[in-house]
Amino acid sequence: MRYDVAVIGGGPSGAVAAAELAKAGLSTILIERHLSNVKPCGGAIPLGLIEEFAIPDPLVEKKLSKMSVRSPKGRTISMRMPNGYVGMVRRERFDSWLRDEAAKAGATVTEALVRKIDRSSDRFTIHLSKDLPPVEASYVIGADGANSKTADELGFPKNDLKVIAMQQRFHYCDALKPYEELVEIWFDGEVSPDFYGWIFPKTDHIAIGTGTEEHRHNVKHLQRRFVEKIGITEKPYLDEAAKIPMKPRRSFTQERAILVGDAAGLVTPANGEGIFFAMRSGKLGAQAMIDRIRYQKPLSAYEKKFRNLYSPIFFGLQALQSVYYKTDRLRESFVAICEDRDVQEITFDSYLYKKMVPAPWSVQMKIMAKNIYHLAKGS
Numbered sequence: 001m002r003y004d005v006a007v008i009g010g011g012p013s014g015a016v017a018a019a020e021l022a023k024a025g026l027s028t029i030l031i032e033r034h035l036s037n038v039k040p041c042g043g044a045i046p047l048g049l050i051e052e053f054a055i056p057d058p059l060v061e062k063k064l065s066k067m068s069v070r071s072p073k074g075r076t077i078s079m080r081m082p083n084g085y086v087g088m089v090r091r092e093r094f095d096s097w098l099r100d101e102a103a104k105a106g107a108t109v110t111e112a113l114v115r116k117i118d119r120s121s122d123r124f125t126i127h128l129s130k131d132l133p134p135v136e137a138s139y140v141i142g143a144d145g146a147n148s149k150t151a152d153e154l155g156f157p158k159n160d161l162k163v164i165a166m167q168q169r170f171h172y173c174d175a176l177k178p179y180e181e182l183v184e185i186w187f188d189g190e191v192s193p194d195f196y197g198w199i200f201p202k203t204d205h206i207a208i209g210t211g212t213e214e215h216r217h218n219v220k221h222l223q224r225r226f227v228e229k230i231g232i233t234e235k236p237y238l239d240e241a242a243k244i245p246m247k248p249r250r251s252f253t254q255e256r257a258i259l260v261g262d263a264a265g266l267v268t269p270a271n272g273e274g275i276f277f278a279m280r281s282g283k284l285g286a287q288a289m290i291d292r293i294r295y296q297k298p299l300s301a302y303e304k305k306f307r308n309l310y311s312p313i314f315f316g317l318q319a320l321q322s323v324y325y326k327t328d329r330l331r332e333s334f335v336a337i338c339e340d341r342d343v344q345e346i347t348f349d350s351y352l353y354k355k356m357v358p359a360p361w362s363v364q365m366k367i368m369a370k371n372i373y374h375l376a377k378g379s
Contacts, residue, residue: 003027005289006126006137007107008114008150011039012275013261014143015098016053016282017289022105024290029135030102031128033113033144039091040167040240041275042200042207044183047084049276055087059097061203062088067183071335072190072328079338081348086183088202089275110135114144117153124257139289140257143282146243148263157250159265162243163195163272166219167209168227168236175231176206186210187324187331191226193217194325195272199230205237211272214243244272248314253303256292260285266306270317270325281306 007018010032018030050060063085068078103109113129117140126135142150146162170176184199191197194217197210208230210222219241245265252264260266261278268277288302324334337343 002123002136002138003029003108004137004293005029005139005141006031006124006135007141007143008126009033009143009145009148009261009263010035010099010109011095011143011145011261011278012098013263013266013278013282013285014141015095015102016279017141017143017260017286018102018107018109019098019105020283020286021289022102022107024286025106026290026293028102028107029137030099030107030109031112031114031126031135032099032109033111033129035096035099035109035111036092037095038238038240039095040165040209040242041091042167042198042209043089043091043094043202043275044200044273045087045089045275047087049279050087053279055089055094056097059089059094060087061090062181062201064088064181064183064201066181067185069335069338070184070186070188071332072188073332075332075335076184077335077338079348082345083348088200090202114149114153117150119154138256139293141282141285141289142257142259142263143261143278145262146245146265148259150257151249151259151263154254154257156252156254156259159245159247159249161245161247162214163211163246164214164219164241165209165211165244165272166223166239166241167207168223168240169205169207169238170232170234170236171205173232173234175233179206186226186229187335188229189328189331190222190229192222196325197222197226208232208236209240211244213246244274246272247318248307251303253299255299258285258289258299258302268314268317270321277310280310 004026005021005028007014007030018028021028065081065085068076070076112132116127118125124137124140142148179199179201186197192210192212194213195211200207210226212219244267246269248265252259260281266277266281267274285302288299291297292299324330
C-alpha cells in the first residue's frame with residue numbers, strides 16, 4: 001500500500017506527527033522498531049506541554065514544584081516553582097499513549113525495523129524487517145532518534161554532538177526517601193565532567209542518571225560514583241542507556257522529507273531536555289507536511305519556524321554550558337548564582353512555557369554583575 005506520509009520512529013515526535021497527519025485526513029503509517037521499547041529518559045515535562053497536548057492526569061505520575069541543585073562541594077540550593085510544576089512521566093507508558101492517540105486518529109502503526117530507504121522521483125520505498133512487504137510513501141518524516149537511519153539513508157547532515165546518557169531505576173529505600181517529592185540536579189565533575197546528574201522521582205521508583213559527551217568519559221564509572229555519593233547500597237532493578245544529540249543538525253528539511261525530535265538534534269544543551277522539543281517539532285513538522293501536500297508550500301517553512309521560535313533558548317543554554325560546565329570551580333559558581341530569587345523566577349517562568357521571559361533592566365544588570373563576579377571567582 002502507498003501512503004501519503006511514512007513516519008519512521010514511534011517516540012513522542014513521531015507519534016505526535018502521525019496523529020496530526022491522520023487527523024488532517026492524510027494516509028499515514030507510523031513505523032516503530034520496538035513497541036515495548038523503554039527509552040532512557042528522566043521523563044520530565046513542563047506544564048506548557050501538558051496543557052498543549054492535553055496529557056491525562058494518570059500519565060503524570062508526579063507534579064513537582066520543588067527542586068534543588070547541588071554543587072561539587074555539596075552545597076545545595078533549594079528552589080520552588082510558584083507558578084506551575086514539572087510533570088514526571090514514565091516513558092514506556094507515555095510513548096504508548098501517544099501512539100494509541102495516533103492510531104485512534106487513523107494512522108497505521110507497524111512494528112518493524114527499517115532496513116533501507118529507496119528514493120525515486122515521486123515516492124520513497126521503505127524496506128522493513130520481519131519479512132514485511134515494503135512500504136511506499138510520497139513523503140517521509142524521520143523520528144528515529146539520535147542515530148537516525150532515516151537521516152543516514154536520505155543524506156541529511158550528521159548530528160555533530162552527542163551525549164551518552166545512563167539511567168538506573170531504584171525502588172524507594174531509606175537513602176531515597178528525601179527525594180520522593182523533589183527533583184535534584186547535581187553539578188559535580190565526579191558525576192559528570194561536562195553535563196550533570198539527575199534524581200527524578202516517579203510513583204514507585206526513582207530514576208537516577210548522568211551523561212557525558214560521547215567518547216570522552218566512561219559513563220558507567222560516572223554513574224557508579226553518582227550512586228555512591230548519594231549513599232545508595234541497594235541494586236537498581238533496571239539499567240538504561242542511550243545517545244542524546246545536543247545540537248540541531250545544520251539542516252533537517254529536504255524537498256519531500258523532514259527530521260523531527262532527536263533525529264533532528266532538537267535537544268537543548270545544558271539541561272538535555274528533549275520531550276518538549278520532540279513533540280513541538282513533531283506537530284510543527286506535520287503541519288508543514290500538510291501544507292506541502294495541500295498547497296505545495298515548501299517543507300523548509302517547518303525548520304524556519306522552529307528555529308525562529310526556539311533558537312534563542314538553544315543559544316542561551318549552549319552559552320551557559322560552555323561557560324559553567326568546564327570545571328568544578330565554575331560549577332560551584334553556577335550553583336551559587338542559582339540562589340538568586342530573580343534568577344530562579346526567570347528560569348522557571350521560561351521553562352514552563354519555553355519562552356524567553358524578559359526581566360526588568362535593574363534585574364538584568366544585577367544578574368550580569370553576579371555572573372561576572374562568580375566567573376572571576378571560579379576561573
